Amino acid sequence: MREELIQAAERARRAALALANLGRREKDRAILAMADALEAREEDILKANALDMERGEREGLSPAVLDRLLLNPKRIREMASGLRHVASLPDPVGEVMEGWTLPNGLVVTKVRVPLGVMGVIYEARPNVTVDAAGLCVKSGNACLLRGSASAYNSNSVLARILDESGAAAGLPEGSVQLAPGTDHETAREMMRLHGYIDALIPRGGESLIRTVVEEAQVPVIETGIGNCHVYVDRAADLEKALRILVNAKTQRPAVCNAAETLLVHEAVARDFLPMAARALKERGVELRGCEKTRQILPEAKPATEEDWYREYLDLILAVKVVGSVQEAVEHINRYGSKHTEAIVTEDLSAARAFTQAVDSAALFVNASTRFTDGGEFGFGAEIGISTQKLHARGPMALKELTTYKYVVWGDGQVREG
Amino acid sequence: MREELIQAAERARRAALALANLGRREKDRAILAMADALEAREEDILKANALDMERGEREGLSPAVLDRLLLNPKRIREMASGLRHVASLPDPVGEVMEGWTLPNGLVVTKVRVPLGVMGVIYEARPNVTVDAAGLCVKSGNACLLRGSASAYNSNSVLARILDESGAAAGLPEGSVQLAPGTDHETAREMMRLHGYIDALIPRGGESLIRTVVEEAQVPVIETGIGNCHVYVDRAADLEKALRILVNAKTQRPAVCNAAETLLVHEAVARDFLPMAARALKERGVELRGCEKTRQILPEAKPATEEDWYREYLDLILAVKVVGSVQEAVEHINRYGSKHTEAIVTEDLSAARAFTQAVDSAALFVNASTRFTDGGEFGFGAEIGISTQKLHARGPMALKELTTYKYVVWGDGQVREG
Numbered sequence: 065m066r067e068e069l070i071q072a073a074e075r076a077r078r079a080a081l082a083l084a085n086l087g088r089r090e091k092d093r094a095i096l097a098m099a100d101a102l103e104a105r106e107e108d109i110l111k112a113n114a115l116d117m118e119r120g121e122r123e124g125l126s127p128a129v130l131d132r133l134l135l136n137p138k139r140i141r142e143m144a145s146g147l148r149h150v151a152s153l154p155d156p157v158g159e160v161m162e163g164w165t166l167p168n169g170l171v172v173t174k175v176r177v178p179l180g181v182m183g184v185i186y187e188a189r190p191n192v193t194v195d196a197a198g199l200c201v202k203s204g205n206a207c208l209l210r211g212s213a214s215a216y217n218s219n220s221v222l223a224r225i226l227d228e229s230g231a232a233a234g235l236p237e238g239s240v241q242l243a244p245g246t247d248h249e250t251a252r253e254m255m256r257l258h259g260y261i262d263a264l265i266p267r268g269g270e271s272l273i274r275t276v277v278e279e280a281q282v283p284v285i286e287t288g289i290g291n292c293h294v295y296v297d298r299a300a301d302l303e304k305a306l307r308i309l310v311n312a313k314t315q316r317p318a319v320c321n322a323a324e325t326l327l328v329h330e331a332v333a334r335d336f337l338p339m340a341a342r343a344l345k346e347r348g349v350e351l352r353g354c355e356k357t358r359q360i361l362p363e364a365k366p367a368t369e370e371d372w373y374r375e376y377l378d379l380i381l382a383v384k385v386v387g388s389v390q391e392a393v394e395h396i397n398r399y400g401s402k403h404t405e406a407i408v409t410e411d412l413s414a415a416r417a418f419t420q421a422v423d424s425a426a427l428f429v430n431a432s433t434r435f436t437d438g439g440e441f442g443f444g445a446e447i448g449i450s451t452q453k454l455h456a457r458g459p460m461a462l463k464e465l466t467t468y469k470y471v472v473w474g475d476g477q478v479r480e481g
Numbered sequence: 482m483r484e485e486l487i488q489a490a491e492r493a494r495r496a497a498l499a500l501a502n503l504g505r506r507e508k509d510r511a512i513l514a515m516a517d518a519l520e521a522r523e524e525d526i527l528k529a530n531a532l533d534m535e536r537g538e539r540e541g542l543s544p545a546v547l548d549r550l551l552l553n554p555k556r557i558r559e560m561a562s563g564l565r566h567v568a569s570l571p572d573p574v575g576e577v578m579e580g581w582t583l584p585n586g587l588v589v590t591k592v593r594v595p596l597g598v599m600g601v602i603y604e605a606r607p608n609v610t611v612d613a614a615g616l617c618v619k620s621g622n623a624c625l626l627r628g629s630a631s632a633y634n635s636n637s638v639l640a641r642i643l644d645e646s647g648a649a650a651g652l653p654e655g656s657v658q659l660a661p662g663t664d665h666e667t668a669r670e671m672m673r674l675h676g677y678i679d680a681l682i683p684r685g686g687e688s689l690i691r692t693v694v695e696e697a698q699v700p701v702i703e704t705g706i707g708n709c710h711v712y713v714d715r716a717a718d719l720e721k722a723l724r725i726l727v728n729a730k731t732q733r734p735a736v737c738n739a740a741e742t743l744l745v746h747e748a749v750a751r752d753f754l755p756m757a758a759r760a761l762k763e764r765g766v767e768l769r770g771c772e773k774t775r776q777i778l779p780e781a782k783p784a785t786e787e788d789w790y791r792e793y794l795d796l797i798l799a800v801k802v803v804g805s806v807q808e809a810v811e812h813i814n815r816y817g818s819k820h821t822e823a824i825v826t827e828d829l830s831a832a833r834a835f836t837q838a839v840d841s842a843a844l845f846v847n848a849s850t851r852f853t854d855g856g857e858f859g860f861g862a863e864i865g866i867s868t869q870k871l872h873a874r875g876p877m878a879l880k881e882l883t884t885y886k887y888v889v890w891g892d893g894q895v896r897e898g
Contacts, residue, residue: 081814170848179870258694262870277675283871304893311895321814333801397498419888429889431587453596453679453884454700455872471836474848476721478728
């Protein structure tokens with residue numbers, strides 16, 4: 065199995081070296097061919113997906129997971145139009161990011177180039193296979209994809225269609241590959257492919273991320289854990305605060321940019337908390353509050369220390385009353401996951417202090433945490449949301465799938481000192 | 482020991498959060514105070530260094546290692562003036578790198594911020610303690626430094642002087658710390674400080690780098706292994722080629738940007754190799770050649786497959802005759818370490834093909850590989866040379882010690898779709 069994986073990785077590496085030299089025209093042509101092929105081979109895809117669905121039902125997967133697994137003609141058309149959209153985006157590769165001339169006459173240019181071979185480890189949803197392949201090809205990267213066992217048949221046929229149609233349209237063979245195997249051991253072996261995989265993106269729950277952090281020998285971009293906060297300042301417009309909080313908590317509670325903790329300044333807690341509790345209760349949200357919160361909202365359950373760390377991904381909200389912006393900042397920097405936080409305030413100094421001092425990827429002033437998203441940011445797509453600081457932070461799309469190299473032009477210069 | 486290390490890391494994390502909020506004026510003042518303190522406490526430094534030197538001599542360290550370990554008044558002045566130079570450089574933090582307004586009115590800004598807590602694991606030279614501290618403080622990062630046992634006394638007194646004088650000038654306590662311990666176990670524990678260390682830079686030989694790659698759970702920037710190539714094209718100006726090759730191989734053979742392999746086009750091999758052999762022999766360089774090389778230079782030893790991978794760091798050069806630019810590119814992409822390569826040619830198409838297709842951090846046209854260096858590139862300093870693709874490539878200085886965050890300004894926006 066390791067043998068087979070290394071062979072796939074070697075193919076990916078060769079493909080990556082060739083892909084890096086393709087121009088936008090060639091890459092776009094291939095991506096459009098991939099989109100056409102998905103639609104043309106709808107029947108094969110649905111057949112493979114039906115096998116995964118049957119097995120999933122037999123094995124008792126939850127309705128939510130089954131829904132994520134399901135492909136239908138509409139979803140296949142959406143995947144294809146996603147690819148066409150990626151083809152329409154600008155090519156990040158080849159940008160001369162900076163350049164200067166040294167005193168000795170050397171002309172230094174810093175040129176954007178693909179990362180090389182991207183590894184992606186992901187769960188359930190087969191559309192990730194298509195999204196990741198499109199973004200990687202567009203940015204000149206080969207990709208080695210390891211989906212979950214539950215989507216094996218769907219992913220296999222999708223990857224085969226993408227690789228074949230891409231190759232027929234001029235991509236190097238092996239540009240898009242599914243890892244041979246869906247078990248944990250395959251994922252672990254991928255994490256150890258140092259020298260083959262230039263960057264590995266795990267997309268999944270906490271336990272996947274933890275395994276990758278502990279075991280990976282290849283460079284990793286951690287994604288996705290979002291313990292996001294909304295802080296309602298003493299100078300907040302409480303109507304705005306309510307709208308933002310309700311949106312951040314309830315619009316889509318199972319995603320990483322949903323809010324998990326409300327921090328509220330003590331000066332407005334008595335006004336705001338009852339309003340918030342009413343609106344949230346209507347939407348089925350359970351509250352877990354600190355002491356002071358429970359003096360105002362006795363119906364809230366008591367929050368434990370552990371609640372401040374939790375990413376519920378559910379209709380639960382931890383609530384804490386704080387005495388100042390500084391206390392809110394300290395709470396977030398201590399318990400947060402460095403993903404996304406929002407402050408609601410009309411006070412410019414409070415907004416500046418918060419955005420300056422909170423150490424998270426995205427900070428919103430008077431807007432919902434739900435906007436941390438490649439599509440919403442205008443990137444046109446997204447391969448994940450980084451919660452680490454190395455390489456990229458927040459929503460990652462085409463530019464974040466690149467690195468650079470220095471190309472330096474001289475005329476015989478040698479070093480003296 | 483792990484306990485003590487975690488306490489140090491927690492201090493570093495607190496320091497980092499405070500450091501991120503200091504302006505350039507405060508940081509520069511502290512760096513200048515650190516420089517003054519080094520000079521004022523010259524005697525303490527020399528005393529501590531004498532202990533390390535005595536021990537090193539007793540333990541039979543090589544003269545080269547002892548020389549790297551040695552501090553004297555001149556070297557202390559150089560360290561201090563290095564700090565003063567770093568203080569004079571622009572502050573990378575706070576740069577608004579990009580910004581745009583979304584259709585819903587949200588104003589997105591991408592702001593450069595410090596990475597947070599930098600870990601640096603390094604060997605022998607105590608000046609790294611001072612250089613790393615200066616660069617980290619300037620870029621708003623706290624640092625946790627783990628030097629080698631051989632320099633323990635020197636590093637301890639240097640770190641204490643830097644932290645104390647920095648704190649007296651307004652830096653948060655714990656901004657500059659030496660890890661409590663110099664053994665491998667300390668280094669290993671540092672590699673596992675996930676959540677405390679935002680990026681770890683190992684500076685040292687291959688075995689240190691390998692251990693870090695295998696064991697680190699924190700984000701790592703690999704540095705320093707340089708199997709660099711000089712390719713002499715059929716269209717090369719052979720005088721330029723000779724000057725560049727001799728410089729790249731012999732000006733300082735023990736460093737990572739020195740050349741280790743010469744590739745020469747078969748059309749010029751008969752002219753160039755004898756010239757090169759003569760010049761290199763004068764400088765004591767041993768040649769290890771491929772079959773074709775040895776037909777021209779029978780005195781060269783035969784090169785084995787292993788030689789193409791080697792970073793000699795010594796007066797040895799592997800030599801291979803190739804049939805085309807493409808063959809040179811393929812050789813480099815296969816055996817190289819993605820550090821630095823040079824092409825010597827007057828043919829623009831060959832130069833373009835080479836710089837486009839070789840997958841290395843720095844590519845020189847008609848110039849020596851020795852220029853891959855933060856100082857030479859005009860960065861004013863250097864904390865290492867990255868040979869990975871994630872985050873930074875090539876020489877790293879202040880900008881490479883930063884990341885970014887998104888600060889988004891709204892007026893009550895919530896997400897609809």
